Structures are given as C-alpha cells and as structure tokens.
Amino acid sequence: xxxxxxxxxxxxxxWLQSDVTVTPTxxxxxxxxxxxLNAAGSLSGLAQxxxxxxxxxxxxxxxxxxxxxxxxxxxxxxxxxxxxxMRTVTQHLDQLKKVVAEQSSNLEVSNEKYRWxxxxxxxxxxxxxxxxDGLITHVSPSVKNVLGYEQSEIINMTWKSLMExxxxxxxTLKNALKRKTALVVxxxxxxxxxxxxxxxxxxxxLKNPSQADEQRECIAKDITQLKQxxxxxxxxRDDLERRVRERTNNLQEVNEQLNQExxxxxxxxxxxxxxxxxxxxxxxxxxxxxIRFDTHGxxxxxxRAYRERHSLTLESLHEFNVFSAVHPNDRxxxxxxxxxxxxxxxxxIPLMRTLDEKGNADWADWSGRALFDEDGVLLxxxxxxxxxxxxxxxxxxxxExxxxxxxxxxxxxxxxxxxxxxxxxxxxxxASAVANGMTPEESIGRQYLTRVFKDDRxxxxxxxxxxxxxxPVQQFDVRCYRPDGTISRESWSCxxxxxxxxxxREYQAVGRDITELWETRRRLDEKEQQLTxxxxxxxxxxxxxxxxxxxxxxxxxIANFSSAARLVLxxxxxxxxxxxxxxxxxxxxxxxxxxxxxxIHRLRRFVRPGSEHERFxxxxxxSEAVLVTEIRTRHSIQQIEVECPEDIPLIKAxxxxxxxxxxxxxxxxxxxxxxxxxxxxxxSISVSATKQEISVCIADSGPxxxxxxxxxxxxxxxxxxxxxxxxxxxxxxxxxxxxxGKIKTIADDGGRFVFSLPIHQHGAHD
Amino acid sequence: MTVVDxxxxxxxxxxxPMTDSPIIYVIDDxxxxxxxxxxxxxxxxxxxxxxxxxxxxxxxxxxxxxACLLTDHRMLGMSxxxxxxxxxxxxxxxxxxxxxxxxxxxxxxxxxxSGAVTLLEKPFSEIALRDAINAALKEDGVRYSExxxxxxxxxxxxxxxxxxLEVLKLISNGQTNKAVxxxxxxxxxxxxxxxxxxxxxxxxxxxxELVQLIMIARPDLC
Numbered sequence: 001x002x003x004x005x006x007x008x009x010x011x012x013x014x015w016l017q018s019d020v021t022v023t024p025t026x027x028x029x030x031x032x033x034x035x036x037l038n039a040a041g042s043l044s045g046l047a048q049x050x051x052x053x054x055x056x057x058x059x060x061x062x063x064x065x066x067x068x069x070x071x072x073x074x075x076x077x078x079x080x081x082x083x084x085x086m087r088t089v090t091q092h093l094d095q096l097k098k099v100v101a102e103q104s105s106n107l108e109v110s111n112e113k114y115r116w117x118x119x120x121x122x123x124x125x126x127x128x129x130x131x132x133d134g135l136i137t138h139v140s141p142s143v144k145n146v147l148g149y150e151q152s153e154i155i156n157m158t159w160k161s162l163m164e165x166x167x168x169x170x171x172t173l174k175n176a177l178k179r180k181t182a183l184v185v186x187x188x189x190x191x192x193x194x195x196x197x198x199x200x201x202x203x204x205x206l207k208n209p210s211q212a213d214e215q216r217e218c219i220a221k222d223i224t225q226l227k228q229x230x231x232x233x234x235x236x237r238d239d240l241e242r243r244v245r246e247r248t249n250n251l252q253e254v255n256e257q258l259n260q261e262x263x264x265x266x267x268x269x270x271x272x273x274x275x276x277x278x279x280x281x282x283x284x285x286x287x288x289x290x291i292r293f294d295t296h297g298x299x300x301x302x303x304r305a306y307r308e309r310h311s312l313t314l315e316s317l318h319e320f321n322v323f324s325a326v327h328p329n330d331r332x333x334x335x336x337x338x339x340x341x342x343x344x345x346x347x348x349i350p351l352m353r354t355l356d357e358k359g360n361a362d363w364a365d366w367s368g369r370a371l372f373d374e375d376g377v378l379l380x381x382x383x384x385x386x387x388x389x390x391x392x393x394x395x396x397x398x399x400e401x402x403x404x405x406x407x408x409x410x411x412x413x414x415x416x417x418x419x420x421x422x423x424x425x426x427x428x429x430x431a432s433a434v435a436n437g438m439t440p441e442e443s444i445g446r447q448y449l450t451r452v453f454k455d456d457r458x459x460x461x462x463x464x465x466x467x468x469x470x471x472p473v474q475q476f477d478v479r480c481y482r483p484d485g486t487i488s489r490e491s492w493s494c495x496x497x498x499x500x501x502x503x504x505r506e507y508q509a510v511g512r513d514i515t516e517l518w519e520t521r522r523r524l525d526e527k528e529q530q531l532t533x534x535x536x537x538x539x540x541x542x543x544x545x546x547x548x549x550x551x552x553x554x555x556x557x558i559a560n561f562s563s564a565a566r567l568v569l570x571x572x573x574x575x576x577x578x579x580x581x582x583x584x585x586x587x588x589x590x591x592x593x594x595x596x597x598x599x600i601h602r603l604r605r606f607v608r609p610g611s612e613h614e615r616f617x618x619x620x621x622x623s624e625a626v627l628v629t630e631i632r633t634r635h636s637i638q639q640i641e642v643e644c645p646e647d648i649p650l651i652k653a654x655x656x657x658x659x660x661x662x663x664x665x666x667x668x669x670x671x672x673x674x675x676x677x678x679x680x681x682x683x684s685i686s687v688s689a690t691k692q693e694i695s696v697c698i699a700d701s702g703p704x705x706x707x708x709x710x711x712x713x714x715x716x717x718x719x720x721x722x723x724x725x726x727x728x729x730x731x732x733x734x735x736x737x738x739x740x741g742k743i744k745t746i747a748d749d750g751g752r753f754v755f756s757l758p759i760h761q762h763g764a765h766d
Numbered sequence: 767m768t769v770v771d772x773x774x775x776x777x778x779x780x781x782x783p784m785t786d787s788p789i790i791y792v793i794d795d796x797x798x799x800x801x802x803x804x805x806x807x808x809x810x811x812x813x814x815x816x817x818x819x820x821x822x823x824x825x826x827x828x829x830x831x832x833a834c835l836l837t838d839h840r841m842l843g844m845s846x847x848x849x850x851x852x853x854x855x856x857x858x859x860x861x862x863x864x865x866x867x868x869x870x871x872x873x874x875x876x877x878x879x880s881g882a883v884t885l886l887e888k889p890f891s892e893i894a895l896r897d898a899i900n901a902a903l904k905e906d907g908v909r910y911s912e913x914x915x916x917x918x919x920x921x922x923x924x925x926x927x928x929x930x931l932e933v934l935k936l937i938s939n940g941q942t943n944k945a946v947x948x949x950x951x952x953x954x955x956x957x958x959x960x961x962x963x964x965x966x967x968x969x970x971x972x973x974x975e976l977v978q979l980i981m982i983a984r985p986d987l988c
Contacts, residue, residue, distance in 0.1 A: 548867050548868040549840055549867040549868055550867075551867075552867030552868065552888045552889060553796055553798075553799055553867055553888065554798070555888065555889040556799055556802070556865075556867070556888035556889035556890065557796075557798045557799050557801075557802040557889075558802075558889065559802075559888075559889035559890065559891065560799075560802030560803050560805065560806040560889075561802045561805060561806075563806050563809075563891065563892035563895075564802070564805040564806040564809040564892075566892070567806075567809040567810065567892070568809060581805070585802075585805060588798055588801070588802070591798070592798065634842075635840070635842060678842075678843070
C-alpha cells in the first residue's frame with residue numbers, strides 16, 4: 001500500500017507543520033491538501049478494492065496502473081504545492097528574523113543607553129529595582145555613595161529593612177504600584193554605618209505586561225542635606241518669630257506701664273489741683289477771719305473776711321499791724337498773750353474787742369498758734385477768729401431773762417401746804433393761807449380737807465392715802481371752796497415726806513389755781529361743739545343741691561314710669577306688649593324707691609348730733625364717707641382708690657365725727673381738682689397702721705397746698721377758696737385732735753392730707 | 767359754601783328730609799331716668815331717640831326737622847346747657863327743653879338766654895312734659911318753615927344777574943323807574959325789562975311784596 005504510506009507521510013508532515021503557527025495560509029494550505037489527500041486516499045483505496053476479486057472490466061486492469069499513476073501524480077502535485085508553500089513560509093520566517101534582529105538591536109541600544117544612564121548617575125541618585133514585595137533585585141552603583149552599602153550587599157535586602165518608617169510607607173508604595181500611578185515620597189533610611197538619611201523616592205510603574213512578577217522601579221535622591229537646611233531654616237524662622245513676639249510683648253507691657261504712670265500722674269495732679277482750689281476757697285470764702293503775721297504783728301497773709309473787715313487790699317495788708325485792730329483796752333493784754341506763745345500749741349483768746357476801720361467795736365473770739373520753721377526758729381503766728389458780738393449780746397439777754405425768771409419763781413403764787421398723816425396742817429405758805437381766807441399761822445392745826453369741795457373729799461383722801469414711800473408723788477385736780485363761797489378749780493401735787501428711817505412723816509402739797517384755765521377750756525369745748533354742729537349744718541346746706549339731684553333723679557324716674565303706665569292703662573285695649581311694659585316699669589319704679597330710701601337713711605345718720613364713742617373699723621367709716629359724697633365725686637372724679645390692709649386694728653372713736661372729717665377731706669380734694677381735665681383726676685384713700693396708731697391719707701391729683709399756706713390752713717376762716725368760709729378743716733382738726741390724733745397736709749406729687757388716730761385712746765379732756 | 771351748609775354743618779346734604787312726623791331726642795346719662803323719659807314720650811305716641819351723653823348726640827344728629835331735644839342738664843362731660851350753647855353756636859336751631867333736678871335761677875336764665883324753650887324741673891308731671899314738648903315742636907315748626915322760606919329767597923336772589931341786582935337795590939329803596947334809568951345810565955325800557963325779570967324770578971307781583979321778602983333774607987340790600 002504505498003498510497004497509505006504517502007497518506008501517513010503527508011499526515012505526519014501536516015502534524016509537523018501544524019506546530020508552526022506562523023501563517024494561517026499554511027494551515028489552509030494543509031487543509032486543502034488534506035482534503036486532496038483524502039480524496040487521493042479514497043481513490044487509491046478504491047483502486048485497491050477493485051482489483052481484489054473484481055471482474056469489473058479490463059479497463060480496470062489497466063486502471064490499477066493508472067491508479068498508481070494518478071496517485072503519484074497527485075503526490076507530485078502535492079509536493080510541488082508544498083514546496084511552494086514552504087517557500088512562502090521561509091520567506092515569512094526570513095521576515096520575522098529580520099524584525100527580531102531589528103528589535104534586538106533596538107533593545108541592545110536601549111540597554112546600552114540605560115546602562116550608560118545608570119552608570120553615569122550622579123552620586124546622589126540611586127536607582128532601585130525591586131520586586132513587588134520589596135525585595136531589591138537591582139541597584140545602581142551610586143548606592144555606595146549614598147547609603148554606604150555595596151551593590152551586592154543591597155541586593156536581596158528588603159525596603160522594609162532599609163526604611164526607617166517601615167510598613168506604612170511600603171504599603172503606600174505598593175498601593176501606588178497597584179494603581180499604576182507614579183509616586184513621590186520622602187523616606188528616612190538607615191545607612192550602613194547606622195546614620196540616618198532622607199531619600200526622596202520617585203516610584204514609577206513599569207509597563208511590562210509580559211513579566212509575571214511586577215517590578216518596582218525607584219529613583220532615590222538623597223535629600224538629607226536639603227532637609228537639614230529646610231529644618232534649620234524653619235527653626236531659624238520660628239526663632240525669629242518668637243523673638244519678634246517677645247519683643248512686641250515687651251514693648252506693649254512697657255507701653256502700658258508708661259500709660260498707667262501717665263494716668264496716675266494726671267490723677268494726682270488733678271487731685272492736687274482740686275485740693276488747692278478747695279483749700280483756697282475754704283480760706284477765702286469762710287466768714288471766719290484767717291491771718292498770718294510776724295513777730296512784730298505785721299500782717300503776712302489775710303483772707304477775704306479779714307481784708308474786708310479792715311478794708312485792706314492784697315498789697316496794703318503787708319503794712320498793717322494786727323494789734324492796731326484790737327481795742328486799746330485789750331491791746332496790751334493781747335500782745336502779751338501772743339508773745340507768751342512758746343510752742344506750736346494752739347492758744348485761745350476767747351473774748352477780745354476789735355475795732356474796724358470806722359472805729360466800731362466788736363467782740364471777737366480768736367484762736368491761733370505759733371509757726372516755726374524746721375530749725376525751730378519762730379516765723380510768725382497764724383490765727384483764726386470770728387466776730388461774736390451777736391452771741392455776746394444774746395448771752396447778755398439770756399442772763400437778763402434768767403434773772404427775771406428767777407424773780408418770778410421766787411415771787412410765785414403757788415400754794416404750799418404741809419400736813420401730817422392725821423390731816424392736820426403743819427405749814428401753810430402765804431398763798432395757800434390767803435386762798436383760805438386766813439393767815440399762815442391761823443392755818444396751822446386745821447384739817448386740810450376743809451377747803452376741799454365736799455364731793456371731791458373722798459377722792460382726795462384716797463389719793464393722799466395712796467401716796468406712799470413707793471409712790472411718793474401724786475397729781476390731781478380738785479374743786480375747792482373760796483373764802484367768798486365760790487368754787488375754784490385747783491391742780492395739786494402731793495408728795496410723801498419720809499424721815500431718815502424711811503417712815504412716812506408727813507405730806508407736802510403744792511397747788512395752783514387753774515379756775516380760769518378750766519373755764520376757758522370749758523368754753524372752748526362748748527364753742528367747738530357748736531361750731532361742729534354749725535359746720536355740719538352748713539355742709540348740709542351746701543349739699544342741698546346735690547341731695548336734690550340725688551333724690552330727684554329717682555323721683556323723676558318714678559313719675560315718668562307712672563305717667564307712662566297711666567297712659568297705657570287708659571287705652572281702650574291692652575295687648576301683651578303693654579302688659580310687659582307695665583311689669584317692667586313697675587319693677588323699675590320699686591328700684592327707685594329703694595334708692596331714695598338709702599339716700600334718706602344716709603342723710604339721717606349724717607345729721608345726728610352728739611358725741612358717742614364706739615369701736616369700729618376705719619374701713620367702714622371710709623366707705624360711708626365715700627358713699628355720702630358719691631354725688632360730688634361721681635361728677636368730678638374718674639377714679640377713687642381705697643387701700644386698706646385686711647388686718648387693720650379697730651379704733652374707738654366717734655364714728656360720725658370721723659366720717660365727717662373724711663367727707664370734708666374728700667370734698668376738699670374734689671374742689672382742688674376742679675381745674676384739672678376730667679380724665680386726669682384721681683383720688684386715693686390709703687390706710688396704714690403702726691402699733692400705736694392708724695393713719696389715713698387722702699391724696700388727690702390736684703396742685704396741693706402751697707407750703708406757705710400749709711401751716712395756717714387748719715385755722716378757721718383761713719381759706720384758699722375765693723368764695724365762702726371753709727370751716728371744714730378747722731373743725732376736722734379739732735375733731736382729730738380731740739381724739740388724740742394729728743392731722744396735717746403734705747405738699748407732695750398732688751395734694752395730700754394725712755390724719756392719725758391712736759389705737760389705744762386717751763381722751764384729752766376726760 | 768352754599769346757603770345750605772350755613773344751616774346744617776353736620777352733614778353735607780342738599781335737602782332736609784321733609785316729613786311731618788317730629789322726632790323727640792332724649793339725652794340723660796342716668797339710664798333709668800333716660801328709659802323712663804323715653805317710655806313716657808313714646809307712650810304719648812311720639813317718635814323718640816335716646817342718647818347717653820351730649821357728645822353722643824352731637825356726633826349722631828343728622829339735622830332732622832321738625833325735632834325737639836329733651837336733655838338733662840347735669841351730666842358727666844358736657845352739660846345740657848353747654849350742649850344748648852354749642853348747638854346755637856353751630857347754628858343748629860332745633861328746639862331744646864332742659865330737664866334738671868334743681869332749677870337754680872342762674873341756670874334757668876342761662877338756659878333761656880341760649881334759646882331753650884323751657885326748663886323742666888324733675889320730677890315733672892306728664893302734663894308738664896306734654897306742654898313743654900308741644901310748645902317746643904310748635905316753635906320748631908315755625909322756625910323751620912321760616913328758615914326754609916329764607917333759604918328759598920336766598921336761592922332766588924342768587925339767581926339774579928348782577929345787573930338785575932343793581933336794579934333790585936334801587937327799586938327796593940323806592941326809586942322810580944326813571945330815576946333808576948338815570949342812575950344806571952341805561953334806558954327806561956331796560957329798567958322795565960329787568961324789573962319784570964326780577965318779579966318773575968322772585969315770584970312777586972309788586973314792589974311791596976319784593977321788599978317784604980328782601981327784608982326777611984337780605985336786609986342789607988335795602
């Protein structure tokens with residue numbers, strides 16, 4: 001079977017060819033050949049099959065040779081084609097060889113360039129090549145210079161061991177590599193000899209995709225010196241800044257200190273100026289005379305008061321002698337006193353007559369001292385004095401009146417009695433004897449009580465009996481008989497006289513006739529009662545217009561409603577509406593009658609005379625008074641405020657009278673606000689209390705009482721109103737004072753009247 | 767300012783409502799008194815309007831006529847007589863009756879002098895009130911119609927031309943046509959024609975009538 005062997009050979013060739021993947025056309029060619037081969041093969045197979053036992057035809061007998069011929073022809077064709085193809089392949093291969101040779105020559109050139117570059121690197125540059133993990137695989141020879149290591153020593157060291165900062169930097173470099181970015185870092189490294197150096201590493205990724213293990217290429221620059229220089233510079237700059245700051249601070253502090261000092265100086269000089277001014281004004285302005293004179297008496301300085309008194313000017317005073325101003329009678333004495341001053345102790349000449357230039361003498365009080373310099377030498381004297389003529393005169397007058405008084409006392413008309421425990425008189429002075437209608441001698445031995453009015457005797461006996469050692473003095477008023485049979489009022493004070501053993505020996509009584517006083521007081525009381533009543537009546541008179549109005553209003557309303565009702569009732573027909581009207585009107589009518597009742601009731605209370613004391617709360621009195629004056633106030637005042645604490649204590653007084661006082665004050669307040677616009681009028685009544693008394697204050701927004709009239713306004717018939725007599729305040733005061741209280745007016749923001757009433761009452765005339 | 771404004775300064779109206787039913791205005795600051803007065807007046811079959819203060823009335827009154835004002839004197843703020851004086855000062859001429867609880871002489875004189883119809887002393891009877899209101903309304907009616915008439919005359923006079931006015935002045939003084947013609951230097955014919963025009967506009971037939979009207983409204987022209 002030679003065709004099979006050919007086939008096998010061809011297949012083998014194909015298989016061999018198939019390893020050369022140079023050109024696809026070759027493969028295609030092979031494929032084509034395979035097909036052809038197959039075809040040839042099948043044909044040869046067929047040729048073989050036919051001869052074996054076939055009777056196909058003689059042509060086929062010849063055909064076995066033809067088949068071999070065909071197969072050989074095919075094989076020859078095939079080989080020719082193959083040889084042609086192989087020529088193409090060889091051509092391709094030649095081309096490739098050329099390309100490769102070009103590339104390798106380029107590569108060689110590059111390598112050469114690279115080697116020159118590396119070998120020729122500046123001393124301070126080192127080129128590192130390392131694996132991804134940092135194992136250094138190649139390093140330029142300059143590494144010896146920079147790091148001290150030999151090339152061979154560096155290789156196979158890791159970056160980590162070289163670098164001071166170890167892992168973190170390494171990781172950064174690795175990451176940059178992964179990201180295929182270039183990176184520049186500064187890394188501290190350790191040299192062979194152990195010193196530290198700084199390198200600037202520029203790492204760049206190699207574009208070498210065919211190599212399995214990626215390499216790191218690093219150019220390291222020694223920047224140690226640079227860094228050092230930079231640090232030095234920075235340090236120097238910081239230092240400079242610091243020094244500048246310090247200096248600035250220093251300067252500021254100094255500045256501030258200077259400012260403070262300046263301020264202090266200014267303040268001191270200001271104070272100094274002020275003191276000087278003050279001193280000067282004190283000396284100049286005072287009415288006391290201040291002088292300084294030398295040992296001869298010549299004036300060195302005199303203040304204004306002295307200058308004026310003696311008509312001196314600032315120039316002429318230097319020729320003035322102080323002693324010339326002293327009265328001739330006192331002159332010598334004064335001179336001697338002054339000359340006698342040895343020390344700087346102050347001396348006083350309390351009374352000395354001086355003459356002014358007109359020759360008028362005045363009394364003066366001088367005090368002075370001597371002035372010494374540092375060595376103890378006498379420089380002169382300084383004196384201060386004032387004119388006390390008035391004082392002296394006043395004193396003289398006082399002495400005179402004292403004399404008068406003494407003589408009065410000596411000649412007094414007081415009655416003096418002494419009587420024993422049995423009541424017998426042991427001594428009677430002239431006055432007491434005369435009062436009895438006998439001589440002092442005749443009085444002795446008589447009973448002291450005979451003079452006393454019989455109804456008062458028990459009282460007197462009691463009082464005298466209660467005069468003991470413990471309570472030695474008693475005072476009492478008593479009625480006595482006069483020689484002419486009339487009754488006198490006398491005020492006596494009785495004292496128990498004890499002997500040396502503290503035993504009651506006898507009584508001494510001193511008494512005065514107070515009949516006249518008593519009478520006057522009684523008459524005054526009567527008059528006041530009359531006046532009070534009169535004032536009430538007249539006040540009532542004033543209120544008639546107001547009362548008329550107050551009562552007539554409801555009356556008119558009643559009249560109108562009644563008339564209207566009558567008109568409704570005379571209608572021929574009444575409807576529901578009318579009945580409603582009538583009902584409403586009747587109700588309103590009843591209300592009006594209630595109003596009238598209240599008014600009359602109040603009025604009645606107001607007019608009731610007499611003086612009855614009762615316990616009541618001042619609040620009630622105020623409310624009543626406000627109600628009574630409602631008409632007056634309703635039309636005048638926008639606002640009445642009443643302020644009274646809840647726990648105000650009760651007082652015992654005549655309620656009507658107190659109400660009257662408040663009414664009077666309220667009406668006065670209304671009057672005083674007449675000139676004010678309606679909206680601005682305000683009246684307030686406030687109550688306060690202390691332990692002893694309660695105070696009621698009525699304040700209005702009017703102009704108040706002018707201070708010059710304030711004192712006299714409580715006098716009867718003194719009035720600020722142009723029309724009519726205002727008795728009200730005089731009566732009010734007498735009412736308040738008869739209760740033991742006080743009333744006054746204060747000119748404050750508005751008019752203000754305050755009265756006080758004692759809580760524990762002491763009647764003035766009981 | 768027209769003639770109308772002179773009389774009615776409160777509202778700019780051109781004509782007063784001309785109805786016949788009068789209104790009684792009641793002013794009193796006491797509510798009960800006010801209500802009772804209103805009740806009585808309205809029971810007398812009169813129209814009534816009430817106010818709590820003089821100020822309220824002044825602010826609200828629209829010049830209605832015929833009218834009568836029944837006011838209390840003593841009130842907070844403006845008093846009754848003060849209100850009366852104020853109204854007269856503002857040339858408001860409606861009739862006023864003043865009520866008071868206490869009629870002092872001084873008050874009475876002051877009220878009457880300012881043109882009050884009468885002073886009613888409280889409490890008053892129904893008859894007294896009726897009399898007062900009647901008198902007031904009568905007076906008001908008369909005065910009102912007089913005012914109207916005067917107004918009319920004024921309007922008529924205003925409608926005259928200036929030349930007619932000149933003629934009017936002269937003939938009112940009794941001048942003959944001839945004298946007028948000489949005085950004004952025009953022809954008698956002109957005077958006559960103007961004269962008849964005047965008579966026409968003034969709605970009169972004779973000089974006597976003319977003079978009557980002039981005396982009422984413009985006495986200064988004669």
